[in-house]
Amino acid sequence: MDDSRRIVALDEVPEDGSLLFTATVADGDERVEAILLRLTDGVVAYENYCQHWTDVRLDSGSGAALRNDELVCEKHGAYFEMDSGYCNFGPCEGATLEAVEIAVEDGAVYLADDRYAFEHLGPAADEDLSSGSRIGFSGS
Numbered sequence: 001m002d003d004s005r006r007i008v009a010l011d012e013v014p015e016d017g018s019l020l021f022t023a024t025v026a027d028g029d030e031r032v033e034a035i036l037l038r039l040t041d042g043v044v045a046y047e048n049y050c051q052h053w054t055d056v057r058l059d060s061g062s063g064a065a066l067r068n069d070e071l072v073c074e075k076h077g078a079y080f081e082m083d084s085g086y087c088n089f090g091p092c093e094g095a096t097l098e099a100v101e102i103a104v105e106d107g108a109v110y111l112a113d114d115r116y117a118f119e120h121l122g123p124a125a126d127e128d129l130s131s132g133s134r135i136g137f138s139g140s
């Protein structure tokens, strides 16, 4: 896998939260945020917004809320199954998070989704970095 697509070492994907990263849409300047989630048998990635209100981020920089094997949107309490992204409870029940294709190779996680180019770890907007939220990783 191309080094430019390397997101992070597999060991750095937390077990008790999410890891936020920013990608660029391949055919333009638009940026998207996505989150990595660790499963018992791997890692998955989803775009970083709720299916109820799509302007609500699941991880605003300090990790998404997790409960057992579910990701919780703290805005109105929707629950998403971590392995599938399926919402099994809450106002968007029946919806599914937008998956982002990743690959794990040689102990690292790579962005394998042709729609996106990896940009950096952390949120898309620089101002979020100074707002007091803890990212936990440096993009450089």
Ligand code: FES
Binding pocket: 050, 051, 052, 053, 056, 073, 074, 075, 076, 077, 078, 090, 091, 092
């Ligand atoms: S915005 Fe996520 S549950 Fe309403």
